[in-house]
Amino acid sequence: MKRSLASILGGLALAAGLSGAALAQETIKFAMPQDFxxxxxxxxxxxxxxxxxxxxxxxxxxxxxxxKFEALVSDTGNQPQRGIEAYNRARDQGAILFxxxxxxxxxxLVPQALQxxxxxITPVHGRGDASDGETFPYIFPMMxxxxxxxxxxxxxxxxxxxxxxxxxxxxxxxxxxFGREPINVLKDLAAEKGFEVSTFAYASPGNEQGSxxxxxxxxxxxxxxxxxxxxxxxxxxxxxxxxxIAADKILSVVWLTETDARTVGPDVMKGVKRFxxxxxxxxxxxxxxxxxxxxxxxxxxxxxxxxxxSLYNLGVATMAVAVEAARLGLADxxxxxxxxxxxxxxxxxxANFNAEGLMPPITITAKDHQGGGFGRVSEWNGEAWVPVxxxxxxxxxxxxxxxxxxxKGFREGR
Numbered sequence: 001m002k003r004s005l006a007s008i009l010g011g012l013a014l015a016a017g018l019s020g021a022a023l024a025q026e027t028i029k030f031a032m033p034q035d036f037x038x039x040x041x042x043x044x045x046x047x048x049x050x051x052x053x054x055x056x057x058x059x060x061x062x063x064x065x066x067x068k069f070e071a072l073v074s075d076t077g078n079q080p081q082r083g084i085e086a087y088n089r090a091r092d093q094g095a096i097l098f099x100x101x102x103x104x105x106x107x108x109l110v111p112q113a114l115q116x117x118x119x120x121i122t123p124v125h126g127r128g129d130a131s132d133g134e135t136f137p138y139i140f141p142m143m144x145x146x147x148x149x150x151x152x153x154x155x156x157x158x159x160x161x162x163x164x165x166x167x168x169x170x171x172x173x174x175x176x177x178f179g180r181e182p183i184n185v186l187k188d189l190a191a192e193k194g195f196e197v198s199t200f201a202y203a204s205p206g207n208e209q210g211s212x213x214x215x216x217x218x219x220x221x222x223x224x225x226x227x228x229x230x231x232x233x234x235x236x237x238x239x240x241x242x243x244x245i246a247a248d249k250i251l252s253v254v255w256l257t258e259t260d261a262r263t264v265g266p267d268v269m270k271g272v273k274r275f276x277x278x279x280x281x282x283x284x285x286x287x288x289x290x291x292x293x294x295x296x297x298x299x300x301x302x303x304x305x306x307x308x309x310s311l312y313n314l315g316v317a318t319m320a321v322a323v324e325a326a327r328l329g330l331a332d333x334x335x336x337x338x339x340x341x342x343x344x345x346x347x348x349x350x351a352n353f354n355a356e357g358l359m360p361p362i363t364i365t366a367k368d369h370q371g372g373g374f375g376r377v378s379e380w381n382g383e384a385w386v387p388v389x390x391x392x393x394x395x396x397x398x399x400x401x402x403x404x405x406x407x408k409g410f411r412e413g414r
Contacts, residue, residue, distance in 0.1 A: 027070045028326055028338055030055070030319070031095035033086030035078035035102050039205040040230045042259055043311055044101055048073065049302035050315025051099070053290050054323070056301070060293045064327050067338070076100065080108035091116060096340045097322055101125055103178035113138050118340040119325075119347065123318045124149070124254045124277055128181060128399075129406025131370035133348070136407070138340065140347050140369045142321055142362065146253065147399045148373035149275040150182035150225070153251045154189055155394035156273065156377045157223055164193040170216050172209075172236060173227035175201040182227060182253075188398045206232020213239035222249065229255035234263040237272060247271035251377070257310050261380055270382040277375050278317045278359045280385055282308035285356040286316060310385065313358060320355040321347075321362070360391035373399060 032051060034044045055069040063069065072090045076083040083105035087098060097119045100106040106126040113120040114136065121140050122130060128145035130136040144152065158164045171186060173179030179201065186197045198219055202212040206228050213236075216224065224245050226236040233256050240250050248271035256274040282288065287308055295304050306312050329338055329346025347364050350371070354361040362371030373393040378385040 026067045028064070028067055029070045029072055029090070029093060029095040030097040030099070030322060031072040031074075031087070031090035031093075032099050032101075033072075033074045033076050033083055033090065033105075034100060035105075036075040038078040039232075040078065040101065043230050043255060043257070045302065046257075046259075046306050046309055046311035047101060047315040047318075049300075049306060050312035050317075051319045052301035052315075053294050053307070053312075054286070054316045054319040056294045056299055057286070057290050058319075058323055060299070061289075064323065065330055067330075069323070069326075076102065076105050078102050078105065080105050083109060084112070087112065091118065096338065096343055097121065099123070099318065103127070103181070104176065107177060110136065110139055116340070117344075119343050121318060121322060123321075124314070125178065127406065128370075129403050129410060131368060131373075131403045132407035133364075133366050133369040134407075135411055136369065137366075138344055140364065142318075142347070142364060142369065142371050143277045143359075144275070144373045144375040144393070145370055145399075146178070146181035146227075147185045147402050148370065148393060149253055149277075149375060150185045151189070151373075151395040151399055152275055152375045152377060152389075152392070153225060153273075154186070154193075155392075156251070156389060158193065160388070161223065164189070164195040167195040167222040168219065169195060169197045170219055170221035170224045171197060171199045171227060172212060172216060172224055172240070173199065173201055174204055174206055174229070174232060176204055178229070179227050182225070185395075185398055185402055186225075188401065189395060192398070202228075202232070204232075205230060206235055209235050209239050213243045216240070216245070217243040221245070224250050225252070226250060226256070227253045229253075231263075233257075234260040237264045237269055241268065248273075248379075251275075254314075254375075258385070259309075266380075266382050269380050271379065273377050273379045273388065274385070275375050276310075276378040276385065276387065278310070278314045278355075279357070279387075280308065280310040280313055284313070284358050286320065286358055287313065290316070317355050317359045320358065321350065321353065324350055324353055 059068045074086045123143040128147040130139040190197045202209045252274040325346035328349040329342040350364045352361045360374035377389045378387045
């Protein structure tokens with residue numbers, strides 16, 4: 001994992017064997033301007049490694065109709081202005097798909113992507129209302145949004161954690177649009193289910209949360225939901241436990257990883273739960289093929305020890321969906337290059353796709369760009385993440401209320 005930034009960002013033309021002219025005609029370019037140096041650091045590194053390794057696997061297996069894929073990787077530092085600059089460079093290079101892995105950066109680029117008719121994927125980040133494909137035709141969350149993640153965690157409390165009624169739930173979150181995403185959904189659920197929710201924010205990047213957790217301790221919650229990413233998540237777990245909240249009463253957004261467990265202490269974190277969008281581990285057909293055809297031949301994009309981690313597999317899954325969309329877009333019989341318009345159409349043809357069992361099945365339509373909002377809850381057992389629920393989606397009417405309101409606001413310029 002400890003590759004230099006220069007090695008991460010340099011030499012990433014995955015279709016290296018093609019001539020310049022052939023590259024221009026045949027290579028499908030996916031851009032990944034992401035945060036390698038500011039807030040998300042190791043999160044981005046593992047996730048991006050999985051993305052590039054999957055594209056390398058597709059190339060090694062012949063591409064799609066003989067067309068290869070190229071990853072255009074750059075660093076945004078989680079800054080919208082740098083993201084805009086990176087977008088413009090990649091767009092000029094012919095990229096037709098973008099993944100910023102940053103809520104503030106992706107939100108800043110939504111209008112431009114819609115205008116340019118290029119696809120932006122926002123898996124487990126970005127604006128939840130982009131699930132409305134009629135309002136956001138080129139934006140694809142394609143996995144459970146933060147709103148859906150909040151409802152999956154709430155359902156676990158309702159069905160396995162003693163019920164929601166009468167409970168006090170603390171949402172402890174990074175003070176950013178990402179951190180604030182689940183607030184309205186939780187408040188709507190609280191009104192419906194009869195529980196209390198209070199919010200506690202801490203400053204980005206989350207290295208210092210002591211005063212926030214002192215307030216949480218005074219609140220005496222039954223459960224704490226932690227909503228951050230990167231190093232701040234490990235800080236949240238440590239502070240929660242230090243302030244008297246039992247590990248099995250802590251539930252996290254998707255961004256809690258094996259690395260966080262090692263930082264906190266594998267035994268200390270035992271019992272903590274998280275939302276899970278993709279299955280971790282190496283016992284999956286796609287991951288095994290990556291090991292055989294990419295990693296063993298020395299073509300991997302990073303530390304081989306990270307293959308199969310939660311973040312790595314999440315990156316693999318995002319590109320598996322994107323490549324499937326490319327395949328479906330090219331299957332329209334039109335011939336010629338794959339454009340943003342054709343790629344969009346390909347996404348909207350995806351049906352019951354689960355990346356060979358790596359993720360819950362998703363179906364994307366012109367109306368629903370989230371793909372159903374499925375996920376599950378897993379628990380850290382001291383050594384690994386173990387699922388404690390099946391894949392599912394919950395409280396869909398509450399989520400849809402937020403999608404409709406947000407999409408309406410966007411259409412009205414609010």
